[in-house]
Amino acid sequence: MVNGKQIFQGRLLNLFLKRQKFPNGYIGTLEIIKHPGAVLIVPFLSDDKIILIKQYRPVINAYIWELPAGTLNKGEDPLKCARRELIEEIGYDAGILEKIGYIYSAPGYTTEKIIIYKAKKLIKVKAKKEVDEVITPKVFTRKAIQKLINSGKIVDAKTICAIKLVIK
Structure with a gap:
């Protein structure tokens, strides 16, 4: 509070x-x-394949690569939010959602806490994209994601943090 x-x-x-x-x-x-808080999900299609999304961010007027994520609704359980965001943004549900940890996005001025989940045993479902989200999912290998980070092609801080926590 x-x-x-x-x-x-x-x-x-x-x-x-x-x-x-x-x-x-x-x-x-x-x-x-x-801020009400948020979740971020690292969705694994296999041990080596992760789904990223290319999302239009109107505040910076650019498309950027990031992991599926979303804001918690008032009183919403973070695990339910993670499942909802997976379905909305990439059209998958997860057989296993494992909490990895959390980060504060910018503790100098916001209370936003982002809970990070690892999703495995993905099940294809129909995506339920929101009208204000312009998203294209794409599968990458771990190595390709590391190259995207190292080359500056992934600039989303929460995505970089989560990848570094999950891919060791």
């Missing part, structure tokens, strides 16, 4: 101003974006 003065309430995000005393005694005003 973020204490402070709410200065904006949006559909997804809320912005707060908060006076904060730091451990060293400094008192400052923070701008904090309260």
